[in-house]
Amino acid sequence: MSDPIIRAAAVQIAPELAGRSGTIERVLNAIAEAAEKGAGLIVFPETFVPYYPYFSFVLPPIQQGPEHLRLYNEAVLVPSSETQAVADAARKRGVVVVLGVNERDNGSLFNTQLIFDADGSLALKRRKITPTYHERMIWGQGDGAGLKVVETKVGRVGALACWEHYNPLARYALMSQYEEIHVGHFPGSLVGPIFGEQIEVTMRHHALEAGCFVVNSTGWLTEEQITSISDDPKLQKGLRDGCMTCIISPEGRHVVPPLTEGEGILIGDLDMKLVTKRKRMMDSVGHYARPELLHLVHDARPAQPVRRIETPDDLNATPDMEAEDV
Numbered sequence: 488m489s490d491p492i493i494r495a496a497a498v499q500i501a502p503e504l505a506g507r508s509g510t511i512e513r514v515l516n517a518i519a520e521a522a523e524k525g526a527g528l529i530v531f532p533e534t535f536v537p538y539y540p541y542f543s544f545v546l547p548p549i550q551q552g553p554e555h556l557r558l559y560n561e562a563v564l565v566p567s568s569e570t571q572a573v574a575d576a577a578r579k580r581g582v583v584v585v586l587g588v589n590e591r592d593n594g595s596l597f598n599t600q601l602i603f604d605a606d607g608s609l610a611l612k613r614r615k616i617t618p619t620y621h622e623r624m625i626w627g628q629g630d631g632a633g634l635k636v637v638e639t640k641v642g643r644v645g646a647l648a649c650w651e652h653y654n655p656l657a658r659y660a661l662m663s664q665y666e667e668i669h670v671g672h673f674p675g676s677l678v679g680p681i682f683g684e685q686i687e688v689t690m691r692h693h694a695l696e697a698g699c700f701v702v703n704s705t706g707w708l709t710e711e712q713i714t715s716i717s718d719d720p721k722l723q724k725g726l727r728d729g730c731m732t733c734i735i736s737p738e739g740r741h742v743v744p745p746l747t748e749g750e751g752i753l754i755g756d757l758d759m760k761l762v763t764k765r766k767r768m769m770d771s772v773g774h775y776a777r778p779e780l781l782h783l784v785h786d787a788r789p790a791q792p793v794r795r796i797e798t799p800d801d802l803n804a805t806p807d808m809e810a811e812d813v
């Protein structure tokens with residue numbers, strides 16, 4: 488990369504809780520609006536399509552069945568007409584789009600991040616490796632194959648969702664692949680003000696440690712949506728605040744003031760020269776690393792529930808041998 492200026496957009500809007508078609512329409516409208524403002528990278532919140540499973544945070548497990556089944560019905564297949572619509576919008580506008588979806592894979596749901604390059608190709612599909620707390624009843628687990636940085640029109644892009652950022656080894660796996668722009672996804676409108684404060688600390692720290700830009704998007708719920716999820720005022724408190732849509736430089740500074748409430752699209756220019764400026768001082772996977780003392784073993788193989796043995800060679804090949812090949 489020749490140190491260009493990349494204009495990034497972090498989108499903080501409400502989903503359409505009725506289902507994926509309405510949310511996809513909101514995604515396509517936001518892509519058009521951000522592209523009109525010159526954005527080359529457009530980021531949406533965690534599992535934005537069809538919506539984050541807010542119900543799982545406030546409803547007891549015995550009451551979650553109908554909403555969980557509805558989420559199955561509204562979840563996204565990859566590929567599908569919905570992902571094709573986003574790909575077409577990315578290609579038409581010549582922009583990179585990072586979108587969080589609830590992905591359905593037969594009988595399981597996954598918290599999935601999709602990176603569409605500016606030519607409309609799907610550069611990466613990755614799944615959150617460990618759902619957090621209440622989310623464990625909703626989603627399955629991802630694998631090490633998704634801990635991958637991809638080359639895009641705007642540079643080398645990596646992504647993690649929510650509390651994956653509290654797994655330092657997951658972050659280091661991306662840092663070791665020299666990500667220039669890191670994308671963070673959080674649900675927003677959750678937990679309360681402390682959640683937004685924690686997000687800010689986490690995003691600023693990763694930018695400093697990785698020596699990269701961070702573009703983070705959180706979601707938003709309207710008051711009407713909050714009351715539709717729960718009519719208990721005490722539980723409704725857990726569905727407010729917690730937003731921190733932000734764009735952070737490699738020096739750990741906000742590029743523009745963050746968006747912490749309401750809907751909007753945050754626009755910021757990323758001066759990519761700052762990546763080298765920061766890494767000159769501290770390259771955590773280069774001159775500042777001590778691999779002879781500390782190093783990460785990353786199993787990047789896709790997890791498979793079945794290992795089929797069809798030939799004598801398959802019988803002789805052990806999982807350990809396959810790991811050595813990786």
